[in-house]
Amino acid sequence: MLRTPIRTKFSKQLIRINDQICFAALGRREFGETIDRLAQASPQESTSTVFASNPYATRLHRKMEDIPAFAANSEQVELQMGVIAGCEHAIAYLKEIETFRAAVKPSPADGLKADAIEDRLLQKLAAWLGKAPVKGPYLTLGYLRLLRNHYGHVNEVKTSAFCKYIANHAHHLQTFWNNGRTDIGPLIFRMLPDGPLSAEACFAIMNLLRICIEEIDADFVRTLSVPDILEHMVAEVHERDKPRSNDPEWFPKRVRAAISGGYGEEPDAEPVRKATDAFLAARKKTSRSGR
Numbered sequence: 001m002l003r004t005p006i007r008t009k010f011s012k013q014l015i016r017i018n019d020q021i022c023f024a025a026l027g028r029r030e031f032g033e034t035i036d037r038l039a040q041a042s043p044q045e046s047t048s049t050v051f052a053s054n055p056y057a058t059r060l061h062r063k064m065e066d067i068p069a070f071a072a073n074s075e076q077v078e079l080q081m082g083v084i085a086g087c088e089h090a091i092a093y094l095k096e097i098e099t100f101r102a103a104v105k106p107s108p109a110d111g112l113k114a115d116a117i118e119d120r121l122l123q124k125l126a127a128w129l130g131k132a133p134v135k136g137p138y139l140t141l142g143y144l145r146l147l148r149n150h151y152g153h154v155n156e157v158k159t160s161a162f163c164k165y166i167a168n169h170a171h172h173l174q175t176f177w178n179n180g181r182t183d184i185g186p187l188i189f190r191m192l193p194d195g196p197l198s199a200e201a202c203f204a205i206m207n208l209l210r211i212c213i214e215e216i217d218a219d220f221v222r223t224l225s226v227p228d229i230l231e232h233m234v235a236e237v238h239e240r241d242k243p244r245s246n247d248p249e250w251f252p253k254r255v256r257a258a259i260s261g262g263y264g265e266e267p268d269a270e271p272v273r274k275a276t277d278a279f280l281a282a283r284k285k286t287s288r289s290g291r
């Protein structure tokens with residue numbers, strides 16, 4: 001199989017956040033020029049006066065001379081919130097595939113423990129695959145998780161845990177991503193938390209989050225096969241459209257289409273038909289015994 005639908009769901013969300021950051025950067029660039037010009041022309045006038053037709057001007061009500069600095073602070077809030085949201089989606093992805101694997105293919109590795117979700121998943125994947133995957137994407141998510149905490153907790157200085165992580169992994173991460181895997185622009189792992197966040201660095205972070213999810217998903221999906229997910233997909237398709245799932249011709253075709261679209265592999269027709277027939281027979285038996 002090529003991918004999971006879980007990856008697709010969260011990748012779309014990261015693209016959505018990236019698009020919003022792009023739009024915000026476009027607006028800041030265009031409106032920023034206007035703000036600078038108006039602040040120079042009327043520094044003592046209030047926003048309520050200068051933007052009299054704007055219903056939100058009175059909510060801000062600042063002197064125009066203060067607005068350029070206010071805009072710069074606003075940009076940092078927007079960019080940091082974008083990073084926080086993107087990291088939340090990436091962490092949610094890791095948790096969801098971990099839960100999914102335990103549901104469809106339980107194993108002794110499910111009991112492995114680690115404080116950090118990316119470390120725990122790396123340990124489990126090493127057990128499921130028989131060897132450890134490439135660590136770069138997992139270490140990157142560990143770094144970005146700590147960066148999320150740095151912004152979210154409004155830390156003026158890095159925590160000792162973040163400092164230690166940077167000391168141990170920043171050089172490796174810089175080398176890992178600077179080898180042509182993708183363009184990370186101006187992002188320097190060792191220095192990123194110490195200064196203002198630029199739009200370009202934020203774009204690089206969104207790109208890293210998306211690629212990390214794709215590469216981790218490629219590792220994860222190698223631990224599964226169509227038989228592992230077939231029962232789950234049969235139940236999922238039935239839940240989506242219970243009336244049509246009673247059609248013995250439509251049901252297996254829809255399950256095959258769902259697996260193909262979600263996982264990138266076309267399953268054989270006969271095993272799917274057997275699975276849907278067994279599912280409907282079990283439901284029929286349960287219904288009769290219930291009466």
